[in-house]
Amino acid sequence: QSVLTQPPSASGTPGQRVTISCSGSSSNIGSNTVHWYQQLPGTAPKLLIYNSNQRPSGVPDRFSGSKSGTSASLAINGLQSEDEADYYCAAWDDSLNGQVFGGGAKLTVL
Amino acid sequence: QVQLQESGPGLVKPSETLSLTCTVSGGSISSYYWSWIRQPPGKGLEWIGTIYYSGSTNYNPSLKSRVTISVDTSKNQFSLKLSSLTAADTAVYYCARGKTYCPFWGQGTLVTVSS
Numbered sequence: 001q002s003v004l005t006q007p008p009s010a011s012g013t014p015g016q017r018v019t020i021s022c023s024g025s026s027s028n029i030g031s032n033t034v035h036w037y038q039q040l041p042g043t044a045p046k047l048l049i050y051n052s053n054q055r056p057s058g059v060p061d062r063f064s065g066s067k068s069g070t071s072a073s074l075a076i077n078g079l080q081s082e083d084e085a086d087y088y089c090a091a092w093d094d095s096l097n098g099q100v101f102g103g104g105a106k107l108t109v110l
Numbered sequence: 111q112v113q114l115q116e117s118g119p120g121l122v123k124p125s126e127t128l129s130l131t132c133t134v135s136g137g138s139i140s141s142y143y144w145s146w147i148r149q150p151p152g153k154g155l156e157w158i159g160t161i162y163y164s165g166s167t168n169y170n171p172s173l174k175s176r177v178t179i180s181v182d183t184s185k186n187q188f189s190l191k192l193s194s195l196t197a198a199d200t201a202v203y204y205c206a207r208g209k210t211y212c213p214f215w216g217q218g219t220l221v222t223v224s225s
Binding site: 032 | 145147154155156157159160168169170171204209210211212213215216217218
């Protein structure tokens with residue numbers, strides 16, 4: 001059972017906008033920033049969004065993040081076939097004094 | 111560009127201790143936090159623990175009694191030891207740079223616990 005809650009799956013057609021939610025609590029998302037990782041099959045996770053809404057260099061601006069209260073969302077605009085991957089949210093947890101992750105959402109591009 | 115590479119045995123027996131090393135290249139291990147994260151086959155990510163280059167650590171409470179993370183700045187490496195292994199510890203083990211988030215990851219190494 002993951003500390004952060006994500007839907008197990010999401011889907012969309014090419015060009016569409018898709019959002020993936022992430023729900024936590026006051027000890028993690030409620031008091032710290034949220035980060036998102038993209039994991040392509042058989043590869044290590046790649047940092048996609050950090051500090052809730054910042055994109056590392058090289059990440060397309062199709063990807064954006066937001067946070068409100070104890071929840072966060074990842075939005076992907078102009079969905080492309082290469083976006084098909086697992087997406088994980090993460091945050092620092094003040095009670096655990098460590099990183100916590102969501103269970104991951106598998107994005108399928110139809 | 112910082113690169114990380116995990117090394118260690120791919121097969122370990124139940125009740126034994128797993129030892130993995132992460133070698134950092136393309137940058138110094140100093141002035142950063144370094145983490146170990148694992149992923150059981152077909153499942154999500156689990157944070158194991160984090161070490162600062164100075165040696166201070168914090169561990170996942172669920173693993174704390176079995177985990178030791180250490181750093182060797184002279185070799186630009188940090189290491190993970192996980193004791194009293196069971197089949198539930200079978201996972202891909204990743205080393206990564208960072209504490210609250212990790213912009214750099216190793217490719218991961220699959221560790222299977224089996225007799």
